Amino acid sequence: MVAPSTLQRIGPACFELGIGFREGMRVPVRVFGSEKLVKEMDDHVFIQAANVATLPGIVEASFAMPDAHWGYGFPIGGVAAMDEESGVISPGGIGFDINCGMRLVRTDLTFGEVAPRLSELVDALADRVPAGVGARGFLQLNASEFEEALREGAPWAVKRGYGVPEDLVHTEAMGRFSGADPAAVSAHAIERGLAQVGTLGSGNHYLEVQVAHSEGVADPALARAFGIDRPEQVMLMFHCGSRGFGHQVASDYLQLFLRLMPTKFGLPLIDRELASAPFASAEGQSYYAAMCCAANMSFVNRQVILHRIREVFSRVFQRSPEMLGIRCIYDVAHNTAKRETHMVGGEPRRLLVHRKGATRAFPPGHPELPPAYRATGQPVIVGGSMETGSWLLAGVASGAASFYSTAHGSGRTLSRTRARKLVRGRALQDELAARGILVRAASLRGLAEEAGLAYKNVDEVAEATEMAGLSRRVAHLVPIGNVKG
Amino acid sequence: MKARYEFVEGATGDLSFVAYASTLDSLFAAASEAVLAATVEDPSSVAASERQMLSLVEPDVELLLLRFLNELVWLRDAKGLLLRAESVHVTGESEARLDATLIGEPLSRKRHVLAADIKAATAHGLRIEARPDGFEAHVTLDV
Numbered sequence: 336m337v338a339p340s341t342l343q344r345i346g347p348a349c350f351e352l353g354i355g356f357r358e359g360m361r362v363p364v365r366v367f368g369s370e371k372l373v374k375e376m377d378d379h380v381f382i383q384a385a386n387v388a389t390l391p392g393i394v395e396a397s398f399a400m401p402d403a404h405w406g407y408g409f410p411i412g413g414v415a416a417m418d419e420e421s422g423v424i425s426p427g428g429i430g431f432d433i434n435c436g437m438r439l440v441r442t443d444l445t446f447g448e449v450a451p452r453l454s455e456l457v458d459a460l461a462d463r464v465p466a467g468v469g470a471r472g473f474l475q476l477n478a479s480e481f482e483e484a485l486r487e488g489a490p491w492a493v494k495r496g497y498g499v500p501e502d503l504v505h506t507e508a509m510g511r512f513s514g515a516d517p518a519a520v521s522a523h524a525i526e527r528g529l530a531q532v533g534t535l536g537s538g539n540h541y542l543e544v545q546v547a548h549s550e551g552v553a554d555p556a557l558a559r560a561f562g563i564d565r566p567e568q569v570m571l572m573f574h575c576g577s578r579g580f581g582h583q584v585a586s587d588y589l590q591l592f593l594r595l596m597p598t599k600f601g602l603p604l605i606d607r608e609l610a611s612a613p614f615a616s617a618e619g620q621s622y623y624a625a626m627c628c629a630a631n632m633s634f635v636n637r638q639v640i641l642h643r644i645r646e647v648f649s650r651v652f653q654r655s656p657e658m659l660g661i662r663c664i665y666d667v668a669h670n671t672a673k674r675e676t677h678m679v680g681g682e683p684r685r686l687l688v689h690r691k692g693a694t695r696a697f698p699p700g701h702p703e704l705p706p707a708y709r710a711t712g713q714p715v716i717v718g719g720s721m722e723t724g725s726w727l728l729a730g731v732a733s734g735a736a737s738f739y740s741t742a743h744g745s746g747r748t749l750s751r752t753r754a755r756k757l758v759r760g761r762a763l764q765d766e767l768a769a770r771g772i773l774v775r776a777a778s779l780r781g782l783a784e785e786a787g788l789a790y791k792n793v794d795e796v797a798e799a800t801e802m803a804g805l806s807r808r809v810a811h812l813v814p815i816g817n818v819k820g
Numbered sequence: 821m822k823a824r825y826e827f828v829e830g831a832t833g834d835l836s837f838v839a840y841a842s843t844l845d846s847l848f849a850a851a852s853e854a855v856l857a858a859t860v861e862d863p864s865s866v867a868a869s870e871r872q873m874l875s876l877v878e879p880d881v882e883l884l885l886l887r888f889l890n891e892l893v894w895l896r897d898a899k900g901l902l903l904r905a906e907s908v909h910v911t912g913e914s915e916a917r918l919d920a921t922l923i924g925e926p927l928s929r930k931r932h933v934l935a936a937d938i939k940a941a942t943a944h945g946l947r948i949e950a951r952p953d954g955f956e957a958h959v960t961l962d963v
Contacts, residue, residue, distance in 0.1 A: 407944040407962070431940050431962050468859060468934040469900060469927045527898040537937030538963045579897040582939040582962070586890050589943065594879055607943035750829050751936075751963060752836070780861065780935045784963075820937060 338374055339381050342366070348401070348803035349736070352385060359389040359605070367737065367803040368401035372795060375748070379405040380412075386605050387415050391613070392422020394679055394686060398737050400693050401799035402717075402746030402791060407431075408608030411692035414740040416677065419685045423602070423611035424619045426592070426626075428689030430670035431585045432536075433626055434633035435576030436507075437667055437694075437716035437743075439727060439812075440641060442648070443660030446546045446567040446815070452651055456544065457773045457816040459647045464542055464573075464640055465534045466820035467777025472533030474639065481529050482517040488631035489638040489666075497642035504705045506666040507695065510634040512673075515627035521587045524625075528580025528632060533639040535575050537781055537820030539744075541721065542573040542640070544816035551811035557729055558810045560711045562664050570812055571644055571661075572725055574718050575636060576670065581629035588612075588622040614687055623672070623687075630671055637666055664727070665714035669694045669743035677738050688738050696730035696741040696806045715806050719745045719793030721774065721785060722767065724813045726797040733804030741805040745793035751784040758783040767817075776819040785819065821953045823847065825854035830945070835936060835961045842954035844881065848888055848918065849905040851957055855892050855941070856904050856924075858961055861933035866902045872922040877915055882948050884916040885957060889941035892922070896938075900927050936963045 338350070345351045345365075350373055352364040364384040366373055380403045387409055388397035394416045403412030408427025415428055449456065465471060476484070484491045489503055489510025503510045517525070535542055547568045552558045563570075577584075592610035596602045600612060612619035641663060645656040652659060672689045679686075688695075697704055697713040704713055712730035719725045723745065730739060749757075760779030763786055767774050776782040800806045823841035830836025837854045841847035856863045874891060878884040888908075895901045903924035911917050927934075940962045948957045 407942050407960075431942070467929075468937040469896070469929055523894060523898070527894055529898075531897075538939075579893075579939060583894065583897075586940050590878075590883065590887065593883060593943070607946065610943070750836075751834060752827050752829055778935055778937075781937075784936075 338376065348799055352381060357385045360385055362388050362393050362396045364388055364399065365396040366399040366403065367799065367805060369795065369799045369802060372401050372791065372799050376403055377405050380410045383408065383410040384413060386609060387413060389605060390415065390417070390423055390425065390609065390611060391602070392418040394418055398740065400740065400742045401803065402742040402744055402796045404746045406691065408606055409691045412742065412746060413691045414689065414693045414737055416686040416688045416738050417614060419674065419687055420615055422614050422687060424614045424622055424672055424687060425609055425611040425689065426585045426589045426622065427608040427610065428691050429626060429672050430691045431582045432576035432670055433581035433585060433629035434668045435670040436633060436637065437572065437574050437669070437718055438637045438641060439664040439714065439716045440571040440644065441562040441660065441662050441664050442569050442571070444569040445565060446569060449569045453773055453816055456647070456651050457775055457818065459651055460542055460644065461775035461818045463643045463647050464818060466818060467537050470534040471530040474532045476529055476532065478525055478529065481525060484532065484635045485517045485520065485628035485631050486515050487511060489634040492635045492638040497639050502638060502641065502663045505663045506634060507668055510638060510666070512627035512630040514624055515631050516624035517628055519621045519624035520584060520628050524580055524583035524587060527583045528578065531578040531580055532636055533643065534578060535640065535818065535820050536578055537777060539785060540575045540820050542818040543721065543814045545570045545572055545725065545812040545814050547810050547812055551813065553808040553810060557711055561714055561727065561809060562662060563810050572716065572718065572812065573637065573640060575640070577629040577633040578636065580632050584625045584629045588625065591618065626672065630668065665716065667694055667716055678735065690740050692743050693740045694743045696734050696739050698730045698732040698734055698739065715741055717742050717744060717793065717797055720787040720790040721772065721814055721817045722787030723793050724811055726793060726811055727809045728797060728800065728806040729809050731804060731807050734806060737805055741800045742796050745790040745796050747789055748791055749789040754784045754786055754789040755780060757788065758786040772814050772817060774817045774819060782819055823850040825850050830960050834963050837959055839957045839959070840954065844910040844955060845908045847955045847957050848885060848908040848910060851885060851889060851959060852892055852905040855889055855938060855961065856902065858936050858938055859896065859934065860902065861935050865932055866904065867925045868923045869925040870901060872903060874920045874922055876918045879915055881910065881916040882946055884910065884918055885948060886941055886943055886946055888918055889959065893938055893940060896927060902927050902932065938963060
């Protein structure tokens with residue numbers, strides 16, 4: 336792909352498309368990334384980011400992160416802040432998998448201790464954390480219990496013994512979006528989500544056993560502050576969201592907004608997946624309340640999965656989770672819209688920040704960070720492909736340029752159909768095993784679609800976020816075991 | 821024209837297909853077959869032991885197709901059923917209406933070789949176009 340000729344470099348790793356790029360743009364498009372990454376982005380990223388720039392109430396710019404790629408409505412890696420009074424809320428700016436996110440967990444174990452039992456460990460994780468089509472969680476909830484979980488988020492799970500209070504302190508928004516109202520959620524969505532708590536999902540969702548090698552630590556002081564404090568330390572990372580429940584919430588409201596945009600809202604529709612409602616309207620508020628429910632379901636899901644991981648480690652290594660030093664470093668969402676206050680033109684302003692495939696990255700000193708991270712900045716978790724590893728980063732003050740948002744992953748470069756033509760799942764599994772990465776996959780076809788060659792180089796993405804001043808690198812984490820949906 | 825579908829290159833994270841058929845009824849049925857083929861490795865392994873009736877109304881035929889496919893996804897996730905269209909009847913002028921009989925069986929992780937976990941049919945690039953010999957539908961599934 337060739338980036339538009341009107342794309343201008345305005346910073347070391349920031350490029351801008353002016354409002355003349357397409358009709359109706361209210362603000363410019365700003366794309367963060369190295370020249371190489373930006374040149375390699377597919378043209379839909381620029382078109383979609385420009386479409387987002389036409390939405391009512393958008394403030395400052397329509398942003399694309401260094402891992403941006405083609406999405407629905409918004410590009411994945413798209414960020415847009417809307418004025419709370421004059422702006423819209425768009426399901427396409429949040430993503431179907433509401434509060435899809437990452438959780439990173441440390442252990443006291445080293446690679447040398449885990450390697451002899453790795454196969455047993457990965458098998459047990461695959462057994463206890465259900466993944467793939469039709470997977471059902473171990474929690475048998477009725478509709479009323481499920482609705483309680485939607486209102487309360489991760490604290491609901493901890494209250495029932497699935498975790499410790501410290502997990503909540505190390506979770507974005509303490510694991511609960513206030514404003515959740517199950518009355519705004521359809522019975523269809525409730526029924527779909529009932530059995531899904533504690534399941535990993537499929538597609539690009541995974542649970543990975545990783546190692547923080549000393550040579551991969553980019554900032555030893557920050558790494559220590561985050562809990563990476565010994566050579567060859569074993570870590571756990573997982574990526575999942577609100578499962579079919581969140582998708583149903585998004586689909587329900589997308590269809591509602593499509594019906595109301597030309598009639599009640601009188602809003603132009605340039606892409607069906609950009610269907611929106613004025614945030615201040617009854618329907619906009621209703622979607623926000625439902626989205627908060629889905630965000631909370633996702634926090635509950637990741638909390639319950641961490642509980643299962645603790646059980647597995649405890650059984651395999653015959654020690655309590657406390658003795659194994661299993662602690663949540665951070666849990667962060669990358670598909671949300673959040674009400675936040677940011678400085679715009681020197682004045683504080685209430686905004687609804689849509690981050691779709693983009694991670695919130697608060698800087699040191701931010702009042703919403705827990706005391707443990709007040710001096711370091713927020714941990715940011717950027718997941719790579721199962722072959723290349725992932726990155727732990729930290730928020731920085733210069734991230735104000737993107738409303739404190741950064742990348743979320745390595746970003747796909749190949750479609751699933753194309754990846755499947757190039758890769759055989761079984762051969763990939765064998766090849767990875769030979770390289771010391773044990774993979775358990777619910778679907779071999781799905782495994783092939785997630786091959787490393789389908790993704791950008793995560794190292795380049797992490798480096799670009801640092802060049803762009805959005806976040807800084809702390810440690811590279813290398814996979815040794817992977818459970819895939 | 822024989823109703824059929826083919827998977828094509830689409831949005832990088834997802835699965836896109838084009839369905840072809842001589843009538844809207846068979847176009848909807850072909851699209852349901854594509855969703856089933858994306859979900860299980862061998863759609864012919866899905867037996868015909870359960871029937872479900874489905875009626876839907878939407879402002880236009882494209883939104884009706886979107887809703888229809890999303891109902892199939894919902895039935896799989898919420899009810900654990902793998903279904904295809906046995907018969908579909910699409911009618912209406914000012915608004916589009918669908919009456920369908922779906923047929924299939926409960927999903928079994930032992931008997932069915934599962935492929936992609938389709939989470940939603942999307943409005944991305946969704947369109948139904950008339951052809952000299954019938955219709956074609958372009959659909960992207962979120963995986």
